[in-house]
Amino acid sequence: TWKKFVPKPFETKEEFQKIFINHVETTLARSLYNCDDAAAFEATALSARDKLISSWNKTQQKHSIRDPKRVYYLSLEFLMGRALDNALLNTETKGISEEGINDFGFRMEDVLDQEPDAALGNGGLGRLAACFMDSLTSTNQPGWGYGLRYQYGIFKQKIVDGYQVEQPDYWLTFNNPWEIPRKEISVDIMFYGYVRKYTDEVTGKQCKTWEGGDLIKAVAYDFPVPGYGTKNTNNLRLWSSVPTSEFDFQKFNDGDYESSVSEQQKAETITAVLYPNDNFYSGKELRLKQQYFWVTASLHDILRRFKKSKRPWKEFPDQVAIQLNDTHPTIAIVELQRILVDLEHLSWDEAWDIVTKTFGYTNHTVLPEALEKWPVDLFGNLLPRHLEIIYDINLFFLQKVEKLFPNDREMLSRVSVIEESNPRQVRMAYLAIIGSHKVNGVAELHSKLIQTSIFKDFVKIYGPDKFTNVTNGITPRRWLNQANPLLSKLISEKLGGYGFLTDLDKLTGLKKYAHDKEFQARWIEIKNANKRRLADLIKSQTGIEVNNEALFDIQVKRIHEYKRQQLNILGVVHRYLTLKAMSKEERSKQVPRVVIIGGKSAPGYYMAKVIIKLVTSVGAVVNNDEEIGDLLKVIFIEDYNVSKAEIITPASDISQHISTAGTEASGTSNMKFVLNGGLILGTVDGANVEITREIGEDNIFLFGHLAEDVEDLRHKHRYSQFEASPNLAKVFEVIESGMFGHPGIFTNLINSIRNDGDHYLVNDDFQSYLDAQDLIDKEFVDKDGWASKSINSVAGMGFFSSDRAILEYADSIWNIEALPVEES
Numbered sequence: 113t114w115k116k117f118v119p120k121p122f123e124t125k126e127e128f129q130k131i132f133i134n135h136v137e138t139t140l141a142r143s144l145y146n147c148d149d150a151a152a153f154e155a156t157a158l159s160a161r162d163k164l165i166s167s168w169n170k171t172q173q174k175h176s177i178r179d180p181k182r183v184y185y186l187s188l189e190f191l192m193g194r195a196l197d198n199a200l201l202n203t204e205t206k207g208i209s210e211e212g213i214n215d216f217g218f219r220m221e222d223v224l225d226q227e228p229d230a231a232l233g234n235g236g237l238g239r240l241a242a243c244f245m246d247s248l249t250s251t252n253q254p255g256w257g258y259g260l261r262y263q264y265g266i267f268k269q270k271i272v273d274g275y276q277v278e279q280p281d282y283w284l285t286f287n288n289p290w291e292i293p294r295k296e297i298s299v300d301i302m303f304y305g306y307v308r309k310y311t312d313e314v315t316g317k318q319c320k321t322w323e324g325g326d327l328i329k330a331v332a333y334d335f336p337v338p339g340y341g342t343k344n345t346n347n348l349r350l351w352s353s354v355p356t357s358e359f360d361f362q363k364f365n366d367g368d369y370e371s372s373v374s375e376q377q378k379a380e381t382i383t384a385v386l387y388p389n390d391n392f393y394s395g396k397e398l399r400l401k402q403q404y405f406w407v408t409a410s411l412h413d414i415l416r417r418f419k420k421s422k423r424p425w426k427e428f429p430d431q432v433a434i435q436l437n438d439t440h441p442t443i444a445i446v447e448l449q450r451i452l453v454d455l456e457h458l459s460w461d462e463a464w465d466i467v468t469k470t471f472g473y474t475n476h477t478v479l480p481e482a483l484e485k486w487p488v489d490l491f492g493n494l495l496p497r498h499l500e501i502i503y504d505i506n507l508f509f510l511q512k513v514e515k516l517f518p519n520d521r522e523m524l525s526r527v528s529v530i531e532e533s534n535p536r537q538v539r540m541a542y543l544a545i546i547g548s549h550k551v552n553g554v555a556e557l558h559s560k561l562i563q564t565s566i567f568k569d570f571v572k573i574y575g576p577d578k579f580t581n582v583t584n585g586i587t588p589r590r591w592l593n594q595a596n597p598l599l600s601k602l603i604s605e606k607l608g609g610y611g612f613l614t615d616l617d618k619l620t621g622l623k624k625y626a627h628d629k630e631f632q633a634r635w636i637e638i639k640n641a642n643k644r645r646l647a648d649l650i651k652s653q654t655g656i657e658v659n660n661e662a663l664f665d666i667q668v669k670r671i672h673e674y675k676r677q678q679l680n681i682l683g684v685v686h687r688y689l690t691l692k693a694m695s696k697e698e699r700s701k702q703v704p705r706v707v708i709i710g711g712k713s714a715p716g717y718y719m720a721k722v723i724i725k726l727v728t729s730v731g732a733v734v735n736n737d738e739e740i741g742d743l744l745k746v747i748f749i750e751d752y753n754v755s756k757a758e759i760i761t762p763a764s765d766i767s768q769h770i771s772t773a774g775t776e777a778s779g780t781s782n783m784k785f786v787l788n789g790g791l792i793l794g795t796v797d798g799a800n801v802e803i804t805r806e807i808g809e810d811n812i813f814l815f816g817h818l819a820e821d822v823e824d825l826r827h828k829h830r831y832s833q834f835e836a837s838p839n840l841a842k843v844f845e846v847i848e849s850g851m852f853g854h855p856g857i858f859t860n861l862i863n864s865i866r867n868d869g870d871h872y873l874v875n876d877d878f879q880s881y882l883d884a885q886d887l888i889d890k891e892f893v894d895k896d897g898w899a900s901k902s903i904n905s906v907a908g909m910g911f912f913s914s915d916r917a918i919l920e921y922a923d924s925i926w927n928i929e930a931l932p933v934e935e936s
């Protein structure tokens with residue numbers, strides 16, 4: 113029968129080798145004798161992909177038959193990183209495939225290293241989406257991700273002369289074994305055009321239609337998302353723009369063949385490049401085009417699937433939940449309303465009821481400069497009908513507000529979706545709130561802050577139940593099992609297997625070993641091995657050898673003033689001055705430190721680029737000071753990305769999460785570092801607060817002012833003289849003396865603190881920061897004490913699994929249920 117010819121996904125080393133060779137010889141048209149690491153990567157990936165596609169098919173079939181309610185996660189960013197190691201580990205075939213390729217003379221490490229990162233994101237928001245995809249599958253949720261298939265991911269960072277230089281990340285140079293092009297799944301998307309009124313012949317009603325615009329085609333590419341401990345495989349669908357096959361025949365006939373083709377070529381620019389801003393809004397038309405293009409293609413796909421079920425429209429929210437990852441996909445609310453009213457001819461109220469029951473909105477930032485606002489003219493030109501619908505949504509909303517708060521005109525102008533500024537702007541966050549049934553922040557403190565500050569009026573209008581918190585999480589598959597196989601193995605020995613990878617609360621079982629000397633010794637040995645792995649990376653990238661005994665102090669994240677890498681490096685200068693002032697004898701008693709900083713600045717963010725230059729300049733002096741030697745090294749890690757994070761995260765003794773209180777919505781790398789046995793130096797901000805609650809306040813080094821103090825401090829800065837904390841004054845003095853190169857380079861950075869209001873409270877928190885660092889130096893000397901803190905911390909991290917986060921969303925926002933595909 114036909115079944116005989118269906119190749120079985122491999123389960124043994126020999127089966128793997130057969131499939132591998134088959135891919136080398138037929139798919140790649142090579143032979144084993146002519147197979148380099150790159151080809152070995154491709155063949156291994158294709159073999160793993162075969163396995164995933166088989167479970168992907170089973171999952172999608174089951175979903176088609178059972179037709180459960182599904183969630184669609186709309187995110188403009190998915191920072192997936194590499195996929196091969198993750199796929200092998202999640203399907204529990206890494207062992208056999210490793211043995212398989214070893215026989216052929218390959219080393220797994222080198223093969224895995226061939227894969228380019230899928231870096232389709234900026235930072236926290238994009239990586240969260242990637243962790244959520246892993247957890248959606250691993251907890252068997254019927255859920256898809258929808259995003260854009262950028263041809264260029266986040267730029268690659270080079271350091272030239274101490275400065276950041278950006279290079280394009282064209283990640284699709286070689287075949288991408290993970291993507292399945294679905295050229296047959298395409299949607300035509302319109303831009304510009306005009307709105308036409310007409311009378312419906314049957315009902316006699318006044319209707320509107322949008323027409324006459326430019327058309328661009330969206331084509332689907334599917335990426336299988338493997339889960340751990342499940343037969344389910346979910347789908348991530350990314351859209352790519354291509355010209356429509358339609359042709360401007362007028363131009364063609366006029367003999368202007370070339371320009372009619374080149375017009376069409378412009379289509380491809382829509383998904384060409386990821387915008388590299390993190391937490392900073394810049395109102396570019398192309399960005400709005402990306403948003404509409406992606407949202408519309410995705411909605412079209414979702415509606416097509418719903419229509420197959422032949423259910424009435426009012427059942428749509430029983431079948432479909434759509435989550436908006438920040439405001440970037442907010443036009444989906446308007447587009448769904450447009451489809452239901454203009455094309456499906458539902459009444460406004462029926463349509464709006466469906467819309468609001470369908471959407472949920474997650475806010476990821478309170479920074480005012482990050483909030484999306486589109487100029488009304490730009491918006492109306494590109495999407496004329498959508499702007500009209502926004503006006504109507506706003507009108508009905510304001511009528512409701514007026515009823516609730518008669519005579520409060522201030523309130524009306526405060527909450528209006530249209531900001532009456534010059535130019536007038538559409539406030540996307542307000543639109544997202546009005547069009548959703550739930551709005552959530554990403555950590556307790558953050559959720560409380562948005563309810564009492566930027567969205568305060570909306571809490572009054574809708575009541576508190578519409579607003580909720582879902583604290584972020586991270587996937588323990590990638591961030592423990594994959595990044596730190598040694599620790600994962602040790603834990604599995606103590607807890608009797610790898611069950612903690614799908615039930616992270618099991619980690620509490622480690623508590624009883626926190627003071628066990630033998631266990632501590634193994635724990636420390638693993639930390640040391642991970643530090644050596646990072647030291648090798650540092651050596652190969654910078655040529656600098658670091659002392660493995662030193663305290664590894666790491667801050668890796670996007671460079672941003674609110675994240676305060678400037679506080680870190682100014683503290684390093686203070687440490688350097690302190691060491692220089694010591695006698696030889698005193699110096700020999702100090703704890704050696706390697707300070708590691710990494711991260712990208714947005715290309716147009718001047719101050720962040722100055723901070724990078726200060727870090728590299730301080731490094732250039734300190735690292736070559738023979739008197740200091742191993743006591744202090746300052747390393748800037750070039751091009752921080754997901755695959756480097758997998759090496760960096762397990763290697764920290766201390767990591768820094770030192771944002772000005774109230775500015776970091778959650779942070780997720782804080783969770784990754786603690787899960788890998790590093791301790792935190794942090795402010796009382798974002799998820800640091802909950803981490804403290806879960807692991808105990810003795811296991812974290814907190815410092816600095818609280819969020820509730822920030823407003824008063826900023827106010828004070830405006831009205832009184834700047835008084836530098838004495839230690840900061842000394843640091844400024846040596847920088848200005850030229851100790852780290854021409855001081856003019858750093859003038860604006862120093863001025864932002866000294867003369868321009870110190871918005872991020874660097875001076876206010878400086879001494880408290882130094883005190884916390886002193887405490888760290890003291891405690892690090894007690895190796896066993898440190899190890900027990902580390903073990904107890906890991907034991908308390910169960911809460912921060914992204915599985916927990918996904919189950920909270922599933923329960924309280926999406927109302928969906930797990931649907932596992934059983935073994936067949």
Ligand code: 26W
Nearest residue numbers: 236237391392393476482554776777778779
């Ligand atoms: C429009 C420009 C823009 C681009 C990206 C504005 C805002 C963003 C993101 C929402 C910024 C972001 O990544 N926020 C981070 O989200 C993480 C996941 O929830 C949190 O852990 C971080 O604290 C937050 O900064």
